[in-house]
Amino acid sequence: MTKSLPNVRGTVTRNKDLGGLTWLRVGGPADVLFQPADVEDLAAFLSGLPTEVPVFPMGVGSNLIVRDGGVRGVVIRLGRGFNGIDIDSDRVTAGAAALDAHVARKAAEAGLDLTFLRTIPGSIGGAVRMNAGCYGSYTGDVFESAEVVLRDGTRATLSASDLNFAYRSTTLPEGAVMVSATFKAPNGDPEELTARMEAQLAKRDETQPTKDRTAGSTFRNPAGFSSTGREDDTHDLKAWKVIDNAGMRGATRGGAVMNTMHSNFLTNAGGATAADLEDLGEEVRKAVYAQSGITLQWEIMRVGERDAPKAAKKQ
Template sequence: MAASDLATDLKQAMPDLRGSLQAGVSLADLTWFRVGGPAEALFLPADADDLAYFLARLPGEVPVTVIGLGSNLIVRDGGIPGVVIRLGRGFSEVAVEGTRITAGAAVPDVKVARAAGDAAIAGFSFLRGIPGCIGGALRMNGGAYGGETRDVVVEVETVTRKGEKVTLSNADMGYSYRHSSVPDDMIFTRATFEGRTGDAEVIAAEMAKITESREATQPIKSRTGGSTFKNPPGTSAWKLVDAAGCRGLVVGNAQVSELHANFLINLGGATAADIEGLGEEVRRRVKETSGVTLEWEIKRIGVPKAG
């Protein structure tokens, strides 16, 4: 089925759809690496009810892929078959009540950190160091600078592949290091977090320190995708990459950052294949020199370009 056929057929089958549904949209502009092919169909739901309506009527054989801000993501050059769902404005609310914060899945992590700081709620400063949105942090148990998402989650609202709304507790999330056990076909829409009463000046100082550290040690102004590999038990991925002689390594127009060896960079004109191929070469060299098999932290989705 052609991309236009899928989008057209779905629109006709869902007359009450309120969100945007488009065919053949390039996903490169929606990822921090600025690479990747098109979505066969891209759906931006108006809100959680619209998302549930869409999924309840979407044929079971149509694949669904969910993306957030695209900060920790490689979309392969052949694009993504089926429907890509991206949560936007209808999932961007932030509300504070006491030491609790409720945030939509599309809210940038840094915005939640700032909201907590403004309300003198401690426990959220680590989110300042995660370049993504709340949905991704929930899915991957995002963490940085001594904190993890599971430390503050109370409950998470989701929509299932069948269009059912389900609320999960912290315990239901099955959290471990950079992982949750929630099925991939459940879409996070909103979450409630709990912090503790803190001092606004202390929290501001914590976040300023994190900001300074990121700017000094990470290539945040480059086309990058955050930490590439998970830290193996007892060591740091960047140390193994460095020891394997991969700092500055180039494949095509992709490079291992000179500033931080666990970051890959699009030097300009890189393909997704360049970036993923570079990552695989790094994994090969690290395995050869240390015996450790690095696990990807960056998500890689879609299909390679034909030919």
């Protein structure tokens, strides 16, 4: 890792532990954590950062396993200055660090329907990158554009066609940091939208382990779509169903467990390492494939190295 970094107005922290910044509370340190003051600060930093230094944009850590060896290069985490929400007619522009739930509530107050975001953990940057969705609605359905800072420090506006939205994926350029996104939202009655979100929250709390240490859904649904929330929604190709069929609900490894309330929630039940969690996930994938021939795809992002870098040998 380079010893010389660009001058910034934000905060640079070397050898920063990332475990405390993730919902699963596991993982090693980043060589460097950079928290920019604003977009200009971010652009200047990336422009001055040597091109060989890898960059990883990190949200609030709600859908992330940082491996025990930590992350080489620079981790960029947006905070204040990147969480504003602006509403103009039927368009909602939110900073990448704005929480999904907050955006949904502010939009509802203005009579705009982004209610599907209310129960999705994390921030807008992650929601766009992963095309987050539930109840039959996806971020890509309402997405209009995103403002990003590319790896070389230049700023760009990306459209939906640039991102190629698909189930739980987009093609955001490597090393690009999203700073805001604009959505075109359907109109709705504020009271009805609020009531719908309250009902969705109640249903989530009844069916998901919201009080446990998880990172949301572990694997993508083999069906290729999220829950619709409809009465006729089928479950045969839902991740939790194929995990159950393989007998892996409640499976454990170290401090990791496949949650007994919802088997597609990988959980740190206490003292788990990142390796415990990832290895249990791989055990589940093998068991599901052996039982059904289905290869589960990770929905949780996993980054970093399993082992800490070896100390340089003395000359």
